[in-house]
Amino acid sequence: MxxxxxxxxxxxxxxxxxxxxxxxxxxxxxxxxxxxxxxxxxxxxxxxxxxxxxxxxxxxxxxxxxxxxxxxxxxxxxxxxxxxxxxxxxxxxVVKDVLGMGMDQFAKVVLLPQGEFAAFLRSTPEDRREVLERLFDISAFSDVEAWLAEARRASGADLEQARSALATELARVEDVLADAGPTHTDLPAAAPVDLPAAAPVDLPPGPPADLSVPVLSDLPPGAPVDRPVPALADLPVADVPGHLGEVARHLDARVTATMAAFDTASTAERAAADALAAGRSLDDLRVRGTRARTRLLELEAARSTHLGHVAALGAAERAAALAGHLAAHERAVDDEASARARSGATRDALRPTPLADVADREVGPLLRRLHDLDETVASLAREAEDTSARAHRRAELEARCEALRTRAAELRLDLDTASTERDGLRAEVEARAAGAGRVAGLELLLSATRERLAQLDAADDDLARAAALAPRRSALREAALDRRSELLDLRQRRLDGMAGELARSLAEGDPCPVCGGTEHPDLATVSDPVLPSDLDTAEARLEAADAGLRAVDAEAEALTTRARTRHAALGGASRDTLEADVAQGLSRLAAAREDAAAHRALTSRLAGVDATVDEHLASLAAATAHAEAASALLLELDRADEVASTKVAELRREHAGCPCGSDDPSAHSRAARLLDDHRAAVAELAAARTRAGAAQSALDAAMSAAGFDAPDRAREALLPDDEVARLRARVATHDQDASAARAVAEDPEVAAALVADPPDLEALRAAERAARDELLTAAAAQEDAARTLRALERLLPLVDTACTALVTATEHDARVRDLADTTSGTGPDNTLRMRLTSYVLAARLEKVATLANERLAVMGGGRYVLEHSDERAARGARSGLGLRVHDQWTGRVRDTATLSGGESFMASLALALGLADAVREEAGGLDLGTLFIDEGFGSLDEDSLEQVLTVLDGLREGGRAVGVVSHVADLRARITHQAVVHKGASGSSVEVRTGRRADEPAA
Structure with missing residues (x-):
C-alpha cells in the first residue's frame, strides 16, 4: 500500500x-x-x-x-x-506544488521507516550528513561551497597563468640578451624589495639566468668599464622592471658608440674604394692604348686585300643596276620562242581537218562563217537529245503498262476469293445471333434461382440456431428456479427471525411491540439473521435470471418465425428442385455465352473481310486508271517523234554549206575551237617579236651608261646578294676599325697613361677588402645593438604588466583560498573542520533534536533527552553532526549505541517524528493529515508500548490519521481500523476490518 x-x-x-x-x-x-x-x-x-x-x-x-x-x-x-x-x-x-516536497522527503515525512531511522540514530556524523542532505534543501549553501571551490580553482589557475606569463616574458628577455654576445653592465647591485604578506611570489623553476648588457669587444677608447650584476631569478618581482630599464639605458649608450664606429669605418671604406677605382681606370687606359696601336699595324698590313674588296664591290654594284635590263631581254627572247612554238602547234592541230591549208589571213572570215551556223548546230544537238529522251520514256511506259495489266489480273482473283468468304461469314453471323440474344435473360433467371436457394439456406440456418439455444434456455430456466427458491427461502428465514430482530431492538424497560409488556424474561435469538439488503440482493438476482431467460426465448422465437416466413416465400420448393434449376440454368447460360462469343468473333472477322473487299476494289480501279493514262502518253510520244523528224531534216539542209565539212554538231564545235586557238597564237607571236626588239634597245643604252661593252661582262660582275653584303661588311669593318684605333691612339688621356707608371692593383684591392670588412663588422655591431635595444624596449611593458598581474593574482588567490578552505572545513581557522553545509545541517539537527525531545519526554517517561554535539571528531574527521543521549536519572551523557532495543525504538520514533516535523516546516509549513509508521513495535514492553501509543493518539487528536505497519498482536487489539493482508498461492488479498478497540467497553 x-x-x-x-x-x-x-x-x-x-x-x-x-x-x-x-x-x-x-x-x-x-x-x-x-x-x-x-x-x-x-x-x-x-x-x-x-x-x-x-x-x-x-x-x-x-x-x-x-x-x-x-x-x-x-x-x-x-x-x-x-x-x-x-x-x-x-x-x-502539480503534485510538487501541492505537497511541496519530492518523493525522498515524502517518504521520510509521511512514511516513517523505523529501521532506517534507528540506523540514523547510531550512524557517524558523515553518514548522518548524507541522510540530512536528502531530507533538507540546502542547495543554496552547497552552491556557495561549490562556487567558492570553483573560485579557488579559478584563482589558482589565474595565479599559475600569471606566473607562466611572467616566466615567458623573462625567458624572452634572456633570449634577447643572450643573442647579443658578451654580457656585462655597470649597474649597482639591486636591493631586495618585500612583496605583500599575502603569499610569496614564485618565479618559474630552473637555473638562474644571467642578466647583462651586450657590448663590443673592440669599442673605441673612452667606453665605460662594465662589471657583473645579479641574475633575474635573484631579484624581487617588483624590482625587475626598474632593473631592466637601467639595462635599456646602457644599451642605448652602446648603440650611440657603435654608430660612431660605423661612421669612421664608412669613411675609410670610401677612401679605399676611390683609390682602387683610380688604379683600375689608369690600367684600363694603358690597355686601350696598347690595343689601339697593335690594331693600326694589323690594318696597314691588310691594305692590298682591302683595296681588292673595294673594286669588286664597285663592279658588283654597277652590274646590279643592269640586272633588270638583262632579265627583261632574256624574258622577251624566251616569250618570242614560246609564241613561235604555240603557233606551230595550232597549225599542226588543223591538219586532220578540211581547214589544214587555210592561210593565216583567212582564219578570221572562216571563223565568222562558222559562228553564223552555231545556233543551227545547237538546235540539231537539242533535237537529238529530245529524241533519245522520248525513246527512254517510251520503254518505261511500255514496262509499266505490262505491270499494271498483271496487277489487275491478280486483284480480280483476290476479289473473287474475298467475296466468297464474306458471303459464308454473313450466314454464320446470322446463325449465332439468336443464341447471343438469350444471355441477359438466362442470367436474370439464374440469379433469381440462386436467391431462392440462399433463402432456403438462411431459413435452415435460423432453425439450426434456434435449436442450438435449447441447452442454454434449459440452463437459464434452472438458474431462474434456483434464484426463486433462494428468494423464497430467504423470505421464510426473514419471517422466522422477526422475533429475534424485535428482541435485539428491545432494552430494559421498553414495551414490547407485540404484547406491550415491559419485562422480557426470555428474549428470542437469531444465529444467522436475514437482512433487508439480503432480500434485495436475492430479488435482483432473480430478476436478472428471468431477464436472461426471456431474452433467450425471444431470440429463439424470432429465429423460428423468420425461418417459417422464408419457407412460405419459397412456395414449398425443395432443395433438390432448386439445385436442379440452378444446374440447368448454368448449362443454358454457358451455351448462350458460347454463341455470344462466337458471334463477336465472326462479326469482327466479317468486318475485316468487308474491308479487304473494299480495298481490292479500290486497288483494281486505280490500276485500270493508271494503265489507261500510260497508253495515252505513248500516243503523245509517237506524235512528238513525227514532228521532230521534220524539224531535223530542215536543220540539216541549213548546215550543208558549213566550212567544217561534217553533219556532226561536235565536229562543227571542234573546228571553231581549233580556228580560235590558231588565231590567238598568231597574234601572240607578233606581240612577242615587238617586245623582244624593245628590250634589246633598252639593254644597249644601259650597258653604255654603266661602262660595260658586252652583256656577258656585266653578268660576270654580278654577285649574289649575300656575297655583296659580306663584301660591304668587310669594307665597312676595316674602315671602322681603322677610325676607332686611330681615335683611341690620339686620345690625350690614353697617351698620358702610356707614359705613366703602371698601378699596383693587388695592393689596392687588398686595402679595399680590409676597409669593407671593417665597415661590415661595424655595421653588424651597430645592428645587433640596435636590434637588442628595440627588442628589449618592446618587452619592457609586457614584463611590467606580467609583474603587476602576478602580484595582483597572488593577493586575490590568497583571499579566495582562505575563504574557500574555511567553508570546506580544511582551513586552519576552522577548528571543528565543519563544512558550510554541515554547519547548516547542524542547526537543522539541533532543531530536530528539540522537536524529538517533545515526543521522547512522553514515550520515555522523561528519562532521556537527545542532544546535538559539535565536538571535534578524532583523527581529523569532520565534526558538527553528532548525537548524544542525556540520561536524566543518572545525569550522564552517553552514546546512542548504549540504548537498549526498546529505548532505541522510542528514541528512533521520536527522532523520526521530529525529522518529519522539521522537514514539514522546511517545505513551507504544509501540514499533511496522514502519517505511516513501518514496524519496530515488537521490541517494546507493555508500558513502553502504552507510552508510544499515547504519543500516536496525541497525533490523532491533532487531526492526523496515523497508519501503523506491524505484525505485533497487541496492536491488533488496540487499533480499531485495520487492513489485513492475507497471502496465498494464487496471490494476496486485503480484508478491511472496523470495530471497537479491545480495551473499550462492550455494547
Missing part, C-alpha cells in the same frame, strides 16, 4: 524496489496494473490514476506488446471530477 501511494504521487517507489516490477506475477496476462489515489491537500481534492509500463499479449499473432506508462489527474470542482492533465511532467509539477 505504501508503495502504491508513492507510485500514484511520484511514478516511483521508495527503497531498492524498481517501478518496473510493480505488476503482480499472479495477475492475468491481459490485466492492466493501475492504482487510483484520492488525496486532499488544504481545500483541494484530487484523484490520480496511474499505470506503469507493462507488456500484454498481442491481439493478433503471438508475442508481447509494450504498453507505455499513463497517468490521469482529476480535481473535484463543483460537485464533479474535472480532468486536469494526462501528461507525466504536468502531473509531477
Amino acid at each position: 505504501l508503495d502504491a501511494i508513492c507510485f500514484a504521487l511520484y511514478a516511483d517507489v521508495p527503497g531498492s524496489r524498481s517501478k518496473r516490477g510493480l505488476r503482480s506475477d499472479h495477475a492475468a496476462s491481459d490485466a492492466v496494473p493501475c492504482v487510483t489515489l484520492e488525496l486532499t491537500a488544504g481545500v483541494r481534492r484530487f484523484r490520480i490514476r496511474r499505470s506503469p509500463e507493462f507488456h500484454r499479449p498481442k491481439k493478433r499473432g503471438t508475442g508481447l506488446l509494450k504498453v507505455q506508462a499513463s497517468v490521469t489527474l482529476e480535481e473535484h470542482l463543483g460537485g464533479r471530477w474535472v480532468a486536469v492533465s494526462t501528461r507525466h511532467d504536468e502531473v509531477a509539477d
Whole structure:
C-alpha cells in the first residue's frame, strides 16, 4: 500500500524496489496494473490514476506488446471530477506544488521507516550528513561551497597563468640578451624589495639566468668599464622592471658608440674604394692604348686585300643596276620562242581537218562563217537529245503498262476469293445471333434461382440456431428456479427471525411491540439473521435470471418465425428442385455465352473481310486508271517523234554549206575551237617579236651608261646578294676599325697613361677588402645593438604588466583560498573542520533534536533527552553532526549505541517524528493529515508500548490519521481500523476490518 501511494504521487517507489516490477506475477496476462489515489491537500481534492509500463499479449499473432506508462489527474470542482492533465511532467509539477516536497522527503515525512531511522540514530556524523542532505534543501549553501571551490580553482589557475606569463616574458628577455654576445653592465647591485604578506611570489623553476648588457669587444677608447650584476631569478618581482630599464639605458649608450664606429669605418671604406677605382681606370687606359696601336699595324698590313674588296664591290654594284635590263631581254627572247612554238602547234592541230591549208589571213572570215551556223548546230544537238529522251520514256511506259495489266489480273482473283468468304461469314453471323440474344435473360433467371436457394439456406440456418439455444434456455430456466427458491427461502428465514430482530431492538424497560409488556424474561435469538439488503440482493438476482431467460426465448422465437416466413416465400420448393434449376440454368447460360462469343468473333472477322473487299476494289480501279493514262502518253510520244523528224531534216539542209565539212554538231564545235586557238597564237607571236626588239634597245643604252661593252661582262660582275653584303661588311669593318684605333691612339688621356707608371692593383684591392670588412663588422655591431635595444624596449611593458598581474593574482588567490578552505572545513581557522553545509545541517539537527525531545519526554517517561554535539571528531574527521543521549536519572551523557532495543525504538520514533516535523516546516509549513509508521513495535514492553501509543493518539487528536505497519498482536487489539493482508498461492488479498478497540467497553 505504501508503495502504491508513492507510485500514484511520484511514478516511483521508495527503497531498492524498481517501478518496473510493480505488476503482480499472479495477475492475468491481459490485466492492466493501475492504482487510483484520492488525496486532499488544504481545500483541494484530487484523484490520480496511474499505470506503469507493462507488456500484454498481442491481439493478433503471438508475442508481447509494450504498453507505455499513463497517468490521469482529476480535481473535484463543483460537485464533479474535472480532468486536469494526462501528461507525466504536468502531473509531477502539480503534485510538487501541492505537497511541496519530492518523493525522498515524502517518504521520510509521511512514511516513517523505523529501521532506517534507528540506523540514523547510531550512524557517524558523515553518514548522518548524507541522510540530512536528502531530507533538507540546502542547495543554496552547497552552491556557495561549490562556487567558492570553483573560485579557488579559478584563482589558482589565474595565479599559475600569471606566473607562466611572467616566466615567458623573462625567458624572452634572456633570449634577447643572450643573442647579443658578451654580457656585462655597470649597474649597482639591486636591493631586495618585500612583496605583500599575502603569499610569496614564485618565479618559474630552473637555473638562474644571467642578466647583462651586450657590448663590443673592440669599442673605441673612452667606453665605460662594465662589471657583473645579479641574475633575474635573484631579484624581487617588483624590482625587475626598474632593473631592466637601467639595462635599456646602457644599451642605448652602446648603440650611440657603435654608430660612431660605423661612421669612421664608412669613411675609410670610401677612401679605399676611390683609390682602387683610380688604379683600375689608369690600367684600363694603358690597355686601350696598347690595343689601339697593335690594331693600326694589323690594318696597314691588310691594305692590298682591302683595296681588292673595294673594286669588286664597285663592279658588283654597277652590274646590279643592269640586272633588270638583262632579265627583261632574256624574258622577251624566251616569250618570242614560246609564241613561235604555240603557233606551230595550232597549225599542226588543223591538219586532220578540211581547214589544214587555210592561210593565216583567212582564219578570221572562216571563223565568222562558222559562228553564223552555231545556233543551227545547237538546235540539231537539242533535237537529238529530245529524241533519245522520248525513246527512254517510251520503254518505261511500255514496262509499266505490262505491270499494271498483271496487277489487275491478280486483284480480280483476290476479289473473287474475298467475296466468297464474306458471303459464308454473313450466314454464320446470322446463325449465332439468336443464341447471343438469350444471355441477359438466362442470367436474370439464374440469379433469381440462386436467391431462392440462399433463402432456403438462411431459413435452415435460423432453425439450426434456434435449436442450438435449447441447452442454454434449459440452463437459464434452472438458474431462474434456483434464484426463486433462494428468494423464497430467504423470505421464510426473514419471517422466522422477526422475533429475534424485535428482541435485539428491545432494552430494559421498553414495551414490547407485540404484547406491550415491559419485562422480557426470555428474549428470542437469531444465529444467522436475514437482512433487508439480503432480500434485495436475492430479488435482483432473480430478476436478472428471468431477464436472461426471456431474452433467450425471444431470440429463439424470432429465429423460428423468420425461418417459417422464408419457407412460405419459397412456395414449398425443395432443395433438390432448386439445385436442379440452378444446374440447368448454368448449362443454358454457358451455351448462350458460347454463341455470344462466337458471334463477336465472326462479326469482327466479317468486318475485316468487308474491308479487304473494299480495298481490292479500290486497288483494281486505280490500276485500270493508271494503265489507261500510260497508253495515252505513248500516243503523245509517237506524235512528238513525227514532228521532230521534220524539224531535223530542215536543220540539216541549213548546215550543208558549213566550212567544217561534217553533219556532226561536235565536229562543227571542234573546228571553231581549233580556228580560235590558231588565231590567238598568231597574234601572240607578233606581240612577242615587238617586245623582244624593245628590250634589246633598252639593254644597249644601259650597258653604255654603266661602262660595260658586252652583256656577258656585266653578268660576270654580278654577285649574289649575300656575297655583296659580306663584301660591304668587310669594307665597312676595316674602315671602322681603322677610325676607332686611330681615335683611341690620339686620345690625350690614353697617351698620358702610356707614359705613366703602371698601378699596383693587388695592393689596392687588398686595402679595399680590409676597409669593407671593417665597415661590415661595424655595421653588424651597430645592428645587433640596435636590434637588442628595440627588442628589449618592446618587452619592457609586457614584463611590467606580467609583474603587476602576478602580484595582483597572488593577493586575490590568497583571499579566495582562505575563504574557500574555511567553508570546506580544511582551513586552519576552522577548528571543528565543519563544512558550510554541515554547519547548516547542524542547526537543522539541533532543531530536530528539540522537536524529538517533545515526543521522547512522553514515550520515555522523561528519562532521556537527545542532544546535538559539535565536538571535534578524532583523527581529523569532520565534526558538527553528532548525537548524544542525556540520561536524566543518572545525569550522564552517553552514546546512542548504549540504548537498549526498546529505548532505541522510542528514541528512533521520536527522532523520526521530529525529522518529519522539521522537514514539514522546511517545505513551507504544509501540514499533511496522514502519517505511516513501518514496524519496530515488537521490541517494546507493555508500558513502553502504552507510552508510544499515547504519543500516536496525541497525533490523532491533532487531526492526523496515523497508519501503523506491524505484525505485533497487541496492536491488533488496540487499533480499531485495520487492513489485513492475507497471502496465498494464487496471490494476496486485503480484508478491511472496523470495530471497537479491545480495551473499550462492550455494547
